[in-house]
Amino acid sequence: MGTTNPDLVELRDLKVAFDGVQVLHGIDLTVARGEALGLVGESGCGKSVTWLAALGLLPGKAAVTGSIRVDGRQLCGAERSDLEEVRGGRIAMIFQDPSSSLNPVLRIGRQIVEALQIHRGLRGQAARTEALRLLDMVGIPDAPRRFDLYPHEFSGGQCQRLMIAMALAGEPDLLVADEPTTALDATIQAQILDLLNALRAETGMALVFISHDLGAVSQVCERVCVMYAGRIVEEGSVAQLFSQPRHPYTRGLFDAIPRIDGPRDRLIPIPGTVPNPKHLPAGCSFSPRCPYAVDACGSTYPSLEFQGDGRRLACMRPVPAVTTSGEAKRRIHEGLMA
Template sequence: MSTSASNLVELRDLKVAFDGVQVLHGIDLDIAPGEAVGLVGESGCGKSVTWLAALGLLPGKATVTGSVKLEGREIRGAQRSQLEQVRGGRIAMIFQDPSSSLNPVLRIGRQIVEALAIHRGLAGEAAKAEALRLMDMVGIPDPRRRFDLYAHEFSGGQCQRLMIAMALAGEPDLLIADEPTTALDATIQAQILDLLIRLRNETGMALVFISHDLGAVSQVCERVCVMYAGRIVEEGTVEQLFSDPQHPYTRGLFDAIPSIDGPRRRLIPIPGTVPNPSDLPQGCSFSPRCPQATAICKTALPPLLSRGRGRKLACVQPAQPVKTGMVRDRMPEAVML
């Protein structure tokens, strides 16, 4: 896969191992300026590890190889001072549990002001005014009164909004949202998704949305990468994947989605679990759970190959095409594009 000057971020053959156990097996991924890309898959598939590795945030026992380029400049293995300019200033990340990400002993206003000082050099009244603007932008009511409150005095949804405000403090070109709605109830989830969409439209930033919620991905993203056992197994536009998922794993994810309206049907769960990275099966990692695996699937690891029109697939036995709209008809109407 060639590099392109038009890409904001390029990952090439990104691999991660912990104590000699490979957990990420050569990720190639491009993010264009202003683009929204979803990473989906079950827990343990490598979605979060991919971006923690890209930003140099993994613990010392992790071994990371490959290339991570920001606007054509290599940042993997860069000096700490250079990475500190990238983190928050160019690429910001928010996590699924805001209560563990916010400092419980510092007032919220001070935490946002600190981010503004680091990334934009603001101080004093200018920093406070900008912090209040950011709090208002993300929908915190009465920000002036709440500026001096602590994290425990906010609800879970408001804490997530505050994390987004802190991420926006550095005016990043790319925001990585790591399952930002998982710990929230359905109503607050919808509000956070709407907020991310609005902020992306207003700021022009790119977005990587990590989630196991296909409905949320369909609302927020334009392109989707499906990950399984540390590899990307299918990639395409939202319309392509949601109208005709071709990898059996992708099809299995859709088959496990309940239908809100329409005829009742029995859910079809994917049998088994994601394999332990230290004991991956030979051949395709999904073959022990795949309903259409053949002998070749158990011996040969399929590469991720282009299928045209931006679509990629790593499978020697693609799922049969579905009737137009069959998969998308299962998605909740409230989160349809």
């Protein structure tokens, strides 16, 4: 009897260019069935583009190369009909701004029913019953009455729950959540994170959680990829990265986390900004901002390689293996929401 591939999604040497400008530089990552993977980094690092490319949602001017496999099925260069079988059914994505993703002139119930018709072929009362079940599942109170309301009649947090309900309509194997807690207050953020954890436990689906919020990542993910300027620079378990970040960029992200209690210490920001894709440094893209950089860092880009502890790291001068302070770990694992 053959063995089942544990990886649901496999991206190999994924590259994306817009009008000849390279924005992704060979992404290699996998998502196992049922796991929760975090993708972190500053805005402009390529987190969202990676998954928009994987799902064939980039505009026509984007040139996408490499390998994108879902259950071994190649999607890079696939026909539109093949992509449509995967989108929503096998992999669903919720976007950063739910209010702009919901149709403002259609009632919520109709939008969820439409997803059920497309992905599961449900019609009539069966579709309505299932839509109400999904609204209950994501915590929308008084679902029968609110079924006929419009998006503007829901709060920001409730709109995010509605987007999750629509994503679940196709019973996906993987949910890609792109900044799902952006612009929500701390209490609502915590509720959305709890909901994602509960849904994973109930459905067994995998989760890709795209965020710049390390606290949120620590609450829902088991493994983390850190991206910078279109590349993965470090990958490991939450325990590894949160106790001993080795890439200078990862360490910089931790050092920049603010305190919410105790004395008001000055933050340690990462100097500079993410470089323009048109003008990347010749070597490591982070070298102009890196306090550990040496001359070689400015001329040669390090390959992403496995380390002795199982993590992957792309750096010539890693941060010394010292443990992140107990205070920093406490703030991170409390999700910065205490």
